[in-house]
Amino acid sequence: MENILETIHRSFEKELADLVCRKVKHQDYCQDIIQDVYLKILLNRSKIEKADNISAYLTRLTTNTVVDYYRRKSKSSVTNETLPETSSEPDEAVDSTYKLADCCLRSFIDSLPEIYRNAIIMVELDALKIKDYAIAANITLTNAKARVQRARKMLREVILQCCNYEFDSYGNIVSCKKNEDQSCCK
Known part of the structure; x- marks a missing residue:
């Protein structure tokens, strides 16, 4: 057997x-x-x-x-960020691009209306399944999916207004430059 x-x-x-x-x-x-x-x-x-x-x-x-x-x-x-820097210059350039890309993600999320802010936090940051989010928010699964989708779209728009991103053919961020006329990133 x-x-x-x-x-x-x-x-x-x-x-x-x-x-x-x-x-x-x-x-x-x-x-x-x-x-x-x-x-x-x-x-x-x-x-x-x-x-x-x-x-x-x-x-x-x-x-x-x-x-x-x-x-x-x-x-x-997170642990690596607290370690002393011992990286070479190319890695530092990449690090600074990522830091700029997520420079104020939490403030962007906080700028969303409360129902969308809660949706994005629970699903994306807390890794809650949309089904579980629907139960927690006391809404239907369809409503939860739509709310999370709208929250993602709103967050994307806010982020793209703040910084200019360059993407590769796979949609990965290649570079990020702060818009000088925007005061969104501190």
Whole structure:
């Protein structure tokens, strides 16, 4: 009889890898996260065997692993900011571009009307699912989706009014220059 781990690997390997790599664009990080997924599968083998829908369980486990990766990454970037600077000049230039890009993100968010501000904070910053936000805000899921979409659009407009951004073909920020006639960034 085939081991549950071998069955999962054989049956879900491509699906899980695709799920991770769609969410994480860097191939090396993608492979690291897939390793973490398989480690969690190994540690949760008994729960997986008891699951009614193994595919759904593995999808949730994989998604949570990706979220954990981004949380660790954001915590390490905060830690790295407090370390003494020992970087070379090109890295400092990139750092200053990112600092300018997010120079006053919180003030931009705070400038939104309250319902949109709460939506963007809960969904984007607190990583709450839109479904959970809808429950917390006591609104329908459709309403929550529309509210978050409007909040994102409003935030984008405010940010683009403040600074001039240059994007690459993938939509990543290449450079950011403060509009001299705007006093939005302090």
